[in-house]
Amino acid sequence: MNNIVVSWIGNKIKSLRNQKNLSLNELSNQSKISKSLLSKIENSRTIPSLPVFINILESLEVAPKDFFEDMYLKNGHNFTVVKKEDRKTIEKEDRVGFKYHSIINQSLLNLNVDIVHLTVEPHAKYEPTSTDGYEFKIVLSGKIEYIIGEESTLLQEGDSIFFDARIPHYPKAAEERVQLLVIYFLFP
Known part of the structure; x- marks a missing residue:
């Protein structure tokens, strides 16, 4: 480093x-x-x-x-702007009904930080997954049940969750479309 x-x-x-x-x-x-x-x-x-x-x-x-607010990013500025139309659709975990749009992917302090906008369609299929790192999610619209290990919590618009993503986890799709902002803190 x-x-x-x-x-x-x-x-x-x-x-x-x-x-x-x-x-x-x-x-x-x-x-x-x-x-x-x-x-x-x-x-x-x-x-x-x-x-x-x-x-x-x-x-x-x-x-x-x-x-980290005053630490410079790779672009030489202390901020990065990503316009909505510039977000890239990415395939992740081969889940039906899940649409990921990459916002930022930045290596930071021996961690990879990946920020995405996730849309979970009504009745989306889900499987438990785990990731080598931590995850932060905030519900932008809708509500969704989130399962981490053996525990369950209902997240509504404005609620957020931060957790050790090495524990198997998944969202249970709701009756409505749900929008989330997801930040992955991944170990390289």
Whole structure:
């Protein structure tokens, strides 16, 4: 991994910790991460795994998108615009009644971030699937039941879900078309 990126992450975590007036020990206790590992991360001697990173961000009360807001993307800007008409239809998982439209696919901090707009047609066929990473989904319109492992939850417009995608999961199609924004955080 690029040393500049590792250094940027460590410095950003340290800066946020200081802004919140937290000692290294306090952040360690809140995030349930050893003080020694936090020190290594802040001093750019190691890069955190995704679960460790998420724990740190939750303890600092910072959303991942806010953490990275001032990091430049590959295009040299700190933003990427994708017009609706420029989205590409992609085939994924060979599911009948599911239409995926790619929004962004960006490698970021040793993770691949893939953002798609998903339409689930009424009575779509589904099979449990798993992915090597994490998923974030927000319902843009409609409502859908989502099964993760043995658990089930009903998601309605505006609801979101974030989960470990290595656990078998699937949506149960509803009586209506459902639109979702899906963000995959995939391990390379």
